[in-house]
Amino acid sequence: MDRIRIVGGNELRGTIPISGAKNAALPLMIASLLTDETLMLHNVPHLADVEQLIRILGNHGVDYSVNGRRSSQQEGYSRTINFTAKEIVDTTAPYELVSKMRASFWVIGPLLARMGECRVSLPGGCAIGTRPVDLFIDGLRALSAEIDIEQGYIVARAKNGLVGARYAFPKVSVGATHVLMMAATLAKGETILENAAREPEVVNLAECLNAMGAKVSGAGTGTIVIEGVARLHGARVEVIPDRIETGTYAMAVAMTGGDVILEGARGDLLQSALDTLGLAGVEISETNSGLRVARNGAGIGPVEVTTEPFPGFPTDLQAQLMGLMTMAKGRSKITETIFENRFMHVQELARLGANISLSGQSAIIEGVDRLRGAPVMATDLRASVSLVIAGLAAEGETIVNRVYHLDRGFERLETKLSNCGAAIERLSS
């Protein structure tokens, strides 16, 4: 199993290219199930989760091809991929595949809309919380689907097609918004989704669906209206830049000090996180090529943050912010409201010398003057990268184990950081 070795203490200076967003690419890829024509996606990140979803879609009959030849310098970076679901050969998404990646459960929307039936395994819990699927079930039922649960599978049927309806989400869910939006594109009549997720990835999916011939309006607000159409066609769509990768590297620069251009980053996708970094004393400015992040001399100030659905502070940057606040000048408070068990990084940060105490859904972080390197491991993607951020500033050597978590969501992490002066390398075994 690969590990990452970091020797902390170097400032970051240079340019980091921001990849296509994992959490936008995944639903866009799944949308290819809605049409028998080719969906061409630009800027698809090269990540383990993308490769896994390609396998899962292949099981349903989706062919894919990667465009163009790449030089070795571009190897491992975002690319253009064509997805074609000419024929759906299997409407079952088996447990072995869905349990490996929760987002693959989202195939339920397009499969049901296009084929009138499907069997999709329940995804089960995961390291960050129980993550139920009740909103998907209620929402699809509102669109006139019959849903049964049989032996761990959701069996969904809509023999005469889905029918548009008004559905108000009792709780904001990114995944359930994606699924209902996709399902409603091929339903009869109008669907109105209220209290929908407003995340940029939802907007990117709506753009994709509209490019495929759907009639979706209001994405990015709490109310999305979808006028059903008889069929969708092929399209070319660009995956948005990864706001979580952007925020992660911004926090890395804040941690080490230095001056970095995050190339291709869009500040409007993560304004609340940038505002938080501004309050902590980090300089952030827009440039022609992306965002410039700098911290020279001054230390990091403490902050109080609560995670919220977009446009609030994202849960996917909570662990990284905590990594940064371990060395702030004072006491910070971070409250997690999205997932009930997303503090596994606390114990590992403590191994590096952080002073963090938990009280319910909040973490109190007393900033320390220095961290010291140690072997660490984490149980999810964002928690792992918070350990990288801390390791970049810790004295001596930090070894991050279970690198496969990082490979799920960070394209060429060690290359991007070492190009800016970090002492970081992958140890293959």
Ligand code: EPZ
């Ligand atoms: C998406 O997960 C992201 N995943 C997550 O990123 C992200 O943390 C999350 O949204 C919140 O922003 C992808 O986009 C692939 P939710 P999702 O449904 O859609 C509860 C990462 O690290 N809920 O918005 O699964 C749920 O338990 C990942 O990249 C129900 O109660 O999240 C949670 O408490 C991790 N019933 C809350 O809603 C349901 O039926 C929000 O979850 C569905 C969700």
